[in-house]
Amino acid sequence: MSFEARALTEVVTRLRRTLRTSIRTDCPWESLPMAQVELLLALHDHQPARVGQLANLLRLAPNTVSGLVQVLVEAGLGARAPDPGDRRVAVVTLTEAGRDKLTDWEQAHQQRIGNALDQLPAADQTAVRAALPALARLVDHLAAPTPEKPAVVARDV
Secondary structure, eight states: OOHHHHHHHHHHHHHHHHHHHHHHHHOTTOOOOHHHHHHHHHHHHSOSEEHHHHHHHHTOOHHHHHHHHHHHHHTTSEEEEEETTEEEEEEEEEOHHHHHHHHHHHHHHHHHHHHHHHTSOHHHHHHHHHHHHHHHHHHHHHHSOOSSSOOOOOOOO
């Protein structure tokens, strides 16, 4: 592994951990586990969706996603309904409460990161801003299937 890959891995890991712990300190009401947040984000962009489709998007096993969906439904953040195209299959959507929770989560993280960025020297702020397009392309590259890493295929559940 190259020095850059190791350094980026370490920084991203520390950033995720720090955000997760600091947001719960700054916003004690924010208690959603990251897996549920990722499911809410996927539903926000792809709804209505079948569990299998969500499993594909999240690269998780369908039974794992089904369990996460059940937790969201019980919390009133998501809803299941029969698929109009195939009534044997359910589709999942966000509820209004789910959209509100996701908005709150995004705003809390944007505020936390924004406050931290504001405390950096101007040169560091410029460097972070300049790195964003390259980081976005890196994420796209990591998410794209390759011959060594085929797309995850999950049956609709």
